[in-house]
Amino acid sequence: MKKILLPTDFSENAYNAIKYALTIYKNEECRFYLLNTYTPVLYDTEYILYNSTQPNLAEVYQKNSQNGLKKIAQKIKRDFNNPNHHFEQISAFNLLVDEMKEQVKSKEIDLVVMGTQGATGAEEILIGTNTVQAINKLRIPLLTIPSEYEYESPANILFPTDFQLHFSSPQLEPILNVAKNHTSKLDILHVFFGKDLDETQEKNKKNLNEVLDDFPHQFHTIEDKSITSAIKNFQEKNKVDMLFMVNNKHSFFENLLFRPVVNKIGFHIKVPFMVIPSGKFS
Secondary structure (H helix, E strand, C coil), X not given: CEEEEEECCCCHHHHHHHHHHHHHCCCCCEEEEEEEECCCCCCCCHHHHHCCXXXXXXXXXXXXXXXXXXXXXXXXXXXXXXCCEEEEEEEECCCHHHHHHHHHHHHCCCEEEEECECCCCCCCEEECHHHXXXXXXXXXXXXXXXXXXXXXXXXXXXXXXXXXXXXXXXXXXXXXXXXXXXXXXEEEEEEECCCCCCHHXXXXXXXXXXXXXXXCEEEEEEECCCHHHHHHHHHHHCCCCEEEEEECCCCHHHHHHCCCCCCXXXXXXXXXXXXXXXXXXX
């Protein structure tokens, strides 16, 4: 049974991500863990300020959190009521990413699905601090859903890579599972910066072709000034329903996502984005 963690702050954006998860895995038996944490800003200010006079303030936050989770569970049952899906509710006095790490370990979570923060009036979806931290700190696959994204079956999956890694079928299982269940085509995108693939990259490309042998796939090489620009241009010219990347911190991914720009980065993600860590998940 697949175990999926669904963080929620009870916003429409969070529920939109939940809906996506329940839909894309509707034919698989899954146990979903609905998680809400209730400390963020108030932990350092109001909680400490009023704790001496209102010792039950944490209990109020806990009750609100638990009531919110119950409402989400009722809404899910009303909207979906899928016998393949089972749910547990987790209310925790903790910071979100720290609690996610604990739950991933204790529950042996296979995948986290969460919403991204929307950018009003902008073409980009801003990936906020929590999402970037989750990508950086969680050693399991993460699927992020843009705010207000309406579900489409992931028939076309874009997979940018620099061919620096030697992939195996078990490592790529999260995306291959999606591709198998939705008859997806994988478009493998390499960005050419004026230097041909070296011997190792050529071997890794050949190996990837063999790993994907049972799946419709096509290799693309685009000359562009940056990875983000290449992804954006590819999406404008081709149908893309999901973006998939491997987080190898010693490759272009680190430069792409972890630049210190006020803890937020503008990235042209208009579709669900799955990222898996390189190496063995833990």
